[in-house]
Every structure is written in structure tokens, then in C-alpha cells.
């Protein structure tokens with residue numbers, strides 16, 4: 001068991017929660033994934049199963065369909081899932097936090113319970129062909145017409161939009177104002193007239209990415225989240241929570257692999273080259289640093305701090321740990337490059353994880369951008385320009 005060291009300020013009921021969850025999981029194990037079942041469909045079934053047991057939205061108030069517990073409870077359940085090598089709690093926490101902070105009371109009541117239950121599946125429409133790192137340079141527009149907006153533009157890399165019913169969309173509502181005050185956020189139903197979702201197949205065969213074409217799409221004023229022109233802080237809050245490894249079960253999942261590597265370093269001492277054993281040592285150090293860091297973040301959350309630019313550290317640490325770990329694991333277990341079944345062209349699970357780890361330095365903002373944020377917004381260093 002690779003517990004995040006949550007032995008500071010732990011509520012007394014935490015062990016009980018973990019025990020109850022393990023018992024529930026034993027009775028409601030991860031379902032089998034159908035041979036042709038797309039990953040998002042499978043994960044959606046898993047989401048609903050977790051929700052039916054009361055294990056989604058632990059730190060969301062009951063008024064919005066959650067369990068009204070603390071961030072610590074949420075982290076503990078993520079930790080249990082990761083340690084059990086099960087998919088994490090569906091990655092909706094960052095969207096839920098954005099809605100809790102920026103949506104009106106009526107909107108929270110309308111969207112949050114359905115999001116937690118898996119009745120609505122949301123995707124994130126931020127990036128565009130000409131605006132990824134430079135998100136402020138987006139060109140999708142939402143032009144006001146009395147009580148509604150007309151949206152035109154294109155989004156790109158919108159993960160799993162083809163499996164989603166709503167999109168957290170950013171669009172420019174004022175072309176003359178400075179970028180950071182001219183962007184607004186909307187909840188766009190994807191079945192709306194004028195929306196075209198086109199999946200893109202990635203090199204590894206996955207169809208995670210989508211293009212989203214928006215042609216004269218009508219969005220009601222009641223679908224705007226927060227004040228007009230206040231989409232930038234919402235976007236920054238969303239990505240700050242997205243950059244955090246706490247709620248995803250990633251940390252304990254890394255812990256399982258670190259343990260496998262540690263055993264290999266010990267049991268295959270004479271066989272593995274010194275350089276590779278040193279690399280395993282570095283994996284171990286990265287992992288321990290991440291665990292200590294996660295404990296600090298958990299303590300901060302419990303103290304009521306909301307995520308801010310410091311979450312760029314989290315993203316960098318997580319990326320470094322994950323990429324080194326899978327790269328090293330493939331060198332230690334090269335036989336796992338390929339799966340067991342098939343004709344040798346099928347990548348093994350570890351290989352799939354390795355490939356996806358390469359994306360960690362891009363999604364949620366690239367590593368270079370995280371370093372820029374730390375330099376400017378956390379350390380206050382002067383800009384080169």
C-alpha cells in the first residue's frame with residue numbers, strides 16, 4: 001500500500017472510510033472492458049458504478065450532489081484506487097471546482113449533480129489551432145445579441161468531445177478589450193445546431209482528440225458562467241486544479257511501479273547495469289519528493305487554500321516523475337513493450353502508459369509554460385522582454 005503520508009491532521013474517520021471503500025470495492029470490482037468498448041465508454045460505466053456507491057464528489061457539498069466531506073477524504077479514495085491499480089475517480093474534480101467558484105447558485109444546482117452522477121459528460125474547449133500556450137490569443141468569438149450570443153470559431157485537442165454532452169467553452173466576447181478581460185466562459189450543449197465534432201486519430205491509435213467547429217452557434221445568456229469578460233480567471237482556476245496530481249490516483253499508481261522497480265534492482269542486481277540501477281534510484285527519489293509535495297498540498301487544501309499558480313510546480317513534478325518512471329520501466333522490463341496476445345504488433349500495457357506519459361509535458365499547459373508561470377507569477381522574476 002502506497003499511502004500518501006496523510007498522517008497529519010487526519011480526521012479519525014479516515015481509516016474507517018478507507019476500510020469501507022475497500023469492502024465496497026471487493027463487492028463491486030472494476031467491470032470487464034468489452035473487446036471493442038471505447039475507453040471513455042468503459043470509464044463512464046466505472047464512473048457510474050463509483051457514483052452509485054457514493055464515492056464521487058466526496059469533497060463537493062451535498063447540496064450539489066456530493067458527499068460534503070473534505071479534500072482529505074477525496075484524496076484517500078483516489079489513493080485507494082491507484083493502489084488497487086483501478087482507474088481513478090473520473091477527472092471531473094477540476095471542472096467541479098471551477099463551477100463551484102464561478103457559476104451562479106442556480107447553475108451549480110443545474111450542472112453539478114448531473115456532472116457528478118455522470119448524467120452529463122463535460123469536455124474542455126480551451127485550445128485552438130492558433131492558441132494553445134498562448135491561450136489569451138484565442139480567436140473564437142461569442143457576439144452578444146440581446147439575451148444570447150452567437151459563437152463562431154474552432155477548438156482543437158478537445159479530449160473526448162465525441163463522448164461528451166457539454167463543453168466548458170472559452171470565447172472572446174469583446175475584441176477591443178485586453179485579452180484577459182475579454183474572454184467569457186460558457187457551458188455549451190454539444191448537440192446544439194452549428195456544432196461539429198470531428199475526432200482525430202493519434203499516432204498510438206487513440207481517438208482522444210477532437211476538433212470542434214462552431215458555426216453561428218446560439219448560446220443563451222443563462223449558459224454563460226460568471227460575468228461577461230470574466231472567463232480568464234475561471235480558465236486559470238480550472239487549469240490550476242487540472243495540474244494537480246492529488247485527486248487522480250496517479251501518485252499511488254506510480255508507487256506500484258516504483259515498488260516493482262525497487263524489487264528488480266534488488267533481485268537482478270548482477271544483471272542490471274549500474275547506470276540503470278542509478279536511474280531506478282532517481283525514480284525513487286522523484287516519487288518520494290512528489291509524495292511529500294502532495295502531503296503539503298493536501299494540508300494547504302484542508303486549510304482552505306484554493307489552487308493557484310503554484311500548481312505549476314505540481315505539474316512539473318508529476319511530469320518528471322511519470323516520464324522518468326515509464327522510460328526506466330521499459331528499459332528494466334523490455335518484454336513489456338509488446339502485449340501477450342496478438343502477433344507482436346500490439347503494444348503492451350506498460351508501453352501504452354509510456355507513450356501517454358510523453359503527453360504529460362504538453363496537456364494542461366506545457367512544461368516550458370509551467371516554468372514561465374513559476375518565474376513570473378510565483379517568484380516574481382523580471383521578464384526578459
Ligand SMILES: Cc1cc2nc3c(=O)[nH]c(=O)nc-3n(C[C@H](O)[C@H](O)[C@H](O)COP(=O)(O)OP(=O)(O)OC[C@H]3O[C@@H](n4cnc5c(N)ncnc54)[C@H](O)[C@@H]3O)c2cc1C
Pocket residue numbers: 123124125126127128129131132133134156157158159160359362363364365366367368369372
Ligand atoms: C493528451 C492531451 C489532451 C489535451 N486535452 C485538451 C482538452 O481537453 N482541451 C483543450 O482545450 N486542450 C487540450 N489539450 C491541448 C493542450 O492544452 C495544448 O496542447 C497545450 O496547451 C500546448 O499548446 P499547443 O499544442 O498549441 O502548443 P504551442 O503553444 O504551439 O507550443 C509549441 C511549443 O512551443 C513552446 N512554447 C510556446 N510558447 C512558449 C513560451 N512563451 N515560452 C517557452 N516556450 C513556449 C511550448 O512549450 C511547446 O513546446 C490537450 C493536449 C494533450 C497532449
